[in-house]
Amino acid sequence: MEIDSTDAQRICLCGSFRFVDDMMYPSVIGVRANDDFTLHVEFDNGDEGILDMRPHLGLGVFQRIAEIDAFKTARVAFDTVQWDNGVDLDPEFVHARCRKIQRA
Numbered sequence: 001m002e003i004d005s006t007d008a009q010r011i012c013l014c015g016s017f018r019f020v021d022d023m024m025y026p027s028v029i030g031v032r033a034n035d036d037f038t039l040h041v042e043f044d045n046g047d048e049g050i051l052d053m054r055p056h057l058g059l060g061v062f063q064r065i066a067e068i069d070a071f072k073t074a075r076v077a078f079d080t081v082q083w084d085n086g087v088d089l090d091p092e093f094v095h096a097r098c099r100k101i102q103r104a
Helices: 005-010 061-066 091-097
Strands: 013-014 017-020 024-027 027-035 039-041 049-051 075-077 081-083
Touching: 005 049, 013 024, 027 081, 049 091, 081 091
Parallel strands: none
Antiparallel strands: 013 017, 017 024, 027 039, 039 049, 075 081
């Protein structure tokens, strides 16, 4: 799902969820950076998924996390994923693009 500037004006933070009109997006509560430039992400609604960052690493600010040492600094900050060098992801992007996995 893409959010344009009009939608961005309607986004508000409410508790640990973000709302875009009537859609609710869960917050990131856990992240692990893998050696293959994927992220294992856990959300506060119980969802869990894998986010493949490889297609994005050659674009814009994401070039700053294209080296494995930089990529491995991923952590949770402000309900989303952020790296030590300041690169971060929109939480709606994280949830929408994660390939959901079932917990064992």
